[in-house]
Amino acid sequence: MSRRWAGLALVGLVATAAGRAAAQEPPLTAIRAGRLVDVERGEVRRDQVVLIRGERITAIQPASAKIPSGARVIDLSRYTVLPGLIDCHTHLIGEATAADVLQPLERTETQEAMSGVRNARATLLAGFTTVRDVGTYRAFVDAGLRDAIDDGTVIGPRMRVAGAYITVSTGGGELVGAAPDVTLPLSYRFGVANSADQVRERVRALLNGGADFIKVIATGAVLTRGTQPGVSEFTEEEIRAAVQQAAEYGTFVAAHAHGAEGIKRAVRAGVRSIEHGSLIDDEGIALMKQHGTWLVADIWNGDYIDSVGRVQHWPEEYLRKNTETTEAQRAGFRKAVAAGVRIAYGTDSGVYPHGLNALQLPYMVKYGLTPMQAIQSATLSAAQLMQWEDRVGSLSTGKFADIIAVEGDAMADLRSFAKVGFVMKGGTVYKGP
Numbered sequence: 001m002s003r004r005w006a007g008l009a010l011v012g013l014v015a016t017a018a019g020r021a022a023a024q025e026p027p028l029t030a031i032r033a034g035r036l037v038d039v040e041r042g043e044v045r046r047d048q049v050v051l052i053r054g055e056r057i058t059a060i061q062p063a064s065a066k067i068p069s070g071a072r073v074i075d076l077s078r079y080t081v082l083p084g085l086i087d088c089h090t091h092l093i094g095e096a097t098a099a100d101v102l103q104p105l106e107r108t109e110t111q112e113a114m115s116g117v118r119n120a121r122a123t124l125l126a127g128f129t130t131v132r133d134v135g136t137y138r139a140f141v142d143a144g145l146r147d148a149i150d151d152g153t154v155i156g157p158r159m160r161v162a163g164a165y166i167t168v169s170t171g172g173g174e175l176v177g178a179a180p181d182v183t184l185p186l187s188y189r190f191g192v193a194n195s196a197d198q199v200r201e202r203v204r205a206l207l208n209g210g211a212d213f214i215k216v217i218a219t220g221a222v223l224t225r226g227t228q229p230g231v232s233e234f235t236e237e238e239i240r241a242a243v244q245q246a247a248e249y250g251t252f253v254a255a256h257a258h259g260a261e262g263i264k265r266a267v268r269a270g271v272r273s274i275e276h277g278s279l280i281d282d283e284g285i286a287l288m289k290q291h292g293t294w295l296v297a298d299i300w301n302g303d304y305i306d307s308v309g310r311v312q313h314w315p316e317e318y319l320r321k322n323t324e325t326t327e328a329q330r331a332g333f334r335k336a337v338a339a340g341v342r343i344a345y346g347t348d349s350g351v352y353p354h355g356l357n358a359l360q361l362p363y364m365v366k367y368g369l370t371p372m373q374a375i376q377s378a379t380l381s382a383a384q385l386m387q388w389e390d391r392v393g394s395l396s397t398g399k400f401a402d403i404i405a406v407e408g409d410a411m412a413d414l415r416s417f418a419k420v421g422f423v424m425k426g427g428t429v430y431k432g433p
């Protein structure tokens with residue numbers, strides 16, 4: 001081929017590429033919102049339009065402004081439109097029942113993953129477009145689910161995952177119930193550590209293995225046989241080892257902590273969030289306020305456990321510990337709210353069936369938040385806790401088009417969020433009116 005012909009061929013190639021780029025420009029969508037919740041300003045605005053190009057929000061404008069030609073228009077003028085909700089305390093892997101304590105041992109890793117597929121879908125369709133998933137007994141199944149959602153294989157929320165629990169042996173994050181002389185395989189005990197050095201080593205193994213952040217079990221648990229919620233299981237030094245090692249990787253620690261002493265150790269050690277916080281005292285509340293530690297308190301599911309758990313014959317020990325922590329947790333939550341502790345929304349889904357995550361919203365109001373603050377806890381604040389405020393948590397230009405809608409004036413009664421009528425994630429509609 002002569003140089004001249006080669007040059008012409010090149011021009012042709014460039015022209016074809018330009019044509020292809022124009023044809024492939026991401027589609028433009030306009031959502032007409034009768035009510036739009038601006039969680040950054042804490043106000044509801046009437047008659048707005050959200051413009052979306054591809055997977056991101058490009059503009060919010062009044063309904064009177066012109067909608068660009070060629071845009072697909074979604075009419076949600078009878079709806080309240082909000083950013084996708086975020087649950088900061090989920091367990092998407094496995095089956096939601098505590099009736100059989102050794103049940104995870106009776107299931108293959110594939111079965112655990114497939115339950116995760118179903119749970120992820122239920123969570124997304126309930127309006128929760130992002131979750132911080134705080135632990136699985138079978139290590140790294142959560143990371144696999146996260147990746148499958150990200151590459152489009154599975155329908156589900158955006159996930160940040162813990163990989164496994166950092167727990168002392170026989171502690172609140174262990175799969176207990178087997179005879180004491182039966183040793184479980186490593187995949188069930190991946191995060192077991194009994195000294196500061198072991199904690200560092202396990203944190204590295206989790207973060208190198210694909211976890212996004214670290215979950216430390218600082219005290220005993222309600223739904224683990226033999227452990228006591230009020231008892232501290234790690235020393236402050238051991239929790240600090242997790243915090244420092246996680247910080248080396250640019251990430252953070254979430255601490256499961258029920259007992260007053262365990263909460264204080266975790267806060268002083270520098271964890272980013274306290275999970276549950278059931279038996280918190282005034283000193284613990286003051287410390288959280290001082291350190292800027294987030295409280296993620298699952299203040300709804302105690303009622304679920306007390307009713308359904310009883311019918312399903314969950315172990316008597318679980319029901320008793322649930323009774324001992326539920327009302328104390330709600331009282332502590334109310335005090336923490338009044339003291340100005342940072343609150344993020346987390347429900348402990350997996351304790352109850354996935355997809356009911358919004359049922360805690362009215363409880364947030366019952367125990368001290370305004371309806372707008374409750375929604376902020378599940379959007380803007382949750383995104384801040386997860387360190388994802390650059391991409392989710394509000395309807396803002398440049399963020400992902402993760403958008404939900406509830407019919408009517410949703411803010412008037414947060415029970416309405418049990419029926420989310422529209423779900424978009426990254427510009428794709430998963431549920432329409």
Ligand SMILES: [Zn+2]
Nearest residue numbers: 089091134348
């Ligand atoms: Zn949990």
